[in-house]
Amino acid sequence: xxxxxxxxRIVEALPQNLASSVIAIEDHGxxxxxERLTDIAAFLKVxxxxxxxxxxxxxxxxxxxxxxxDYLLYSIKLNHRCTLKVRLADKSEPAVPSLAGLWLGAELxxxxxxxxxxxxxxxxxxxxxxxxxxxxxxxxxxxxxxHGC
Amino acid sequence: MxxxxxxxxxxxxxxxxxxxxxxxxxxxxxxxxxSRWLDExxxxxxxxxxxxxxxxxxxxxxxxxxxxxxxxxxFEFISTSSSRFDIARFGMEVLRxxxxxxxxxxxxxxxxxxxxxxxxxxxxxxxxxxxxxxMGACGIxxxxxxxxxxxxxxxxxxxxxxxxxxxxxxxxxxxLAGIELLRKKIEKRSIAKGN
Numbered sequence: 001x002x003x004x005x006x007x008x009r010i011v012e013a014l015p016q017n018l019a020s021s022v023i024a025i026e027d028h029g030x031x032x033x034x035e036r037l038t039d040i041a042a043f044l045k046v047x048x049x050x051x052x053x054x055x056x057x058x059x060x061x062x063x064x065x066x067x068x069x070d071y072l073l074y075s076i077k078l079n080h081r082c083t084l085k086v087r088l089a090d091k092s093e094p095a096v097p098s099l100a101g102l103w104l105g106a107e108l109x110x111x112x113x114x115x116x117x118x119x120x121x122x123x124x125x126x127x128x129x130x131x132x133x134x135x136x137x138x139x140x141x142x143x144x145x146x147h148g149c
Numbered sequence: 150m151x152x153x154x155x156x157x158x159x160x161x162x163x164x165x166x167x168x169x170x171x172x173x174x175x176x177x178x179x180x181x182x183x184s185r186w187l188d189e190x191x192x193x194x195x196x197x198x199x200x201x202x203x204x205x206x207x208x209x210x211x212x213x214x215x216x217x218x219x220x221x222x223x224f225e226f227i228s229t230s231s232s233r234f235d236i237a238r239f240g241m242e243v244l245r246x247x248x249x250x251x252x253x254x255x256x257x258x259x260x261x262x263x264x265x266x267x268x269x270x271x272x273x274x275x276x277x278x279x280x281x282x283x284m285g286a287c288g289i290x291x292x293x294x295x296x297x298x299x300x301x302x303x304x305x306x307x308x309x310x311x312x313x314x315x316x317x318x319x320x321x322x323x324x325l326a327g328i329e330l331l332r333k334k335i336e337k338r339s340i341a342k343g344n
Contacts (some may be wrong), residue, residue: 126150133165134166135167140298145298
């Protein structure tokens, strides 16, 4: 069975300059600064003992006061997993670095979050809508989106 | 993003967006039932009455269905077309992948605005005479998704519908009852009277 990685172990393994960008350790994820997301993910992908080589899913959540993006990472080889989370307090122009350079599978999932929540993934190769059509007003998964035709 | 010689994928997306917006704007209200307007043209052009029965018999006993199934009602249709419910009894077992061969569109499932231009195009490619059965709550009115930003509130916004079958999804018996209604409707057609 897949084992949950101890978050304390991850923080200890991180080099000093990356460990300082960990904001908090919660039960269900490691909350990190958005600016260092790419560095931390690149480190965890190749570091012996971590080798989180598979990005299972990316989820965007509108938590009213901020946007949260959850990255669920697995290690196929070592059979463990962990969750990285970033929180974006700026709801007017939310932006986070893209992970499409590390895991190609991130590309479509980031476009989905861009489409439905309006979060911009900087460095993404093709940032545009995926489910809705060009010209659609607004981002429907935002809590303040007015539903109805 | 460049996807071919001089073709930008964003241009394609913008074009698609315009197509959907135009269709949405022209679909503000439901189209009338076809017998209100369809047969005027036939009335003007054909005068004989003696072949009515033969034509209607031929049409109602070989309704070939277009396979344009967008969501979960499809599985009730698959049950209906397989051996237990057996629509081969009505000469309908031939499911057509080409709209050019089809007489009947059964709208099995929720239709999104993103998919709507394609469904409308398939309908327009079907040869006359043609009929549409709106199957299930989504086909009739958008169902539980009627208020959604992404769902067409009823196929009759973009196609003229002949028979409505309620249910979420309708059981195969309900679909068969709807098909029976359509067969009765076809029996009443007259190329001379125009109804």
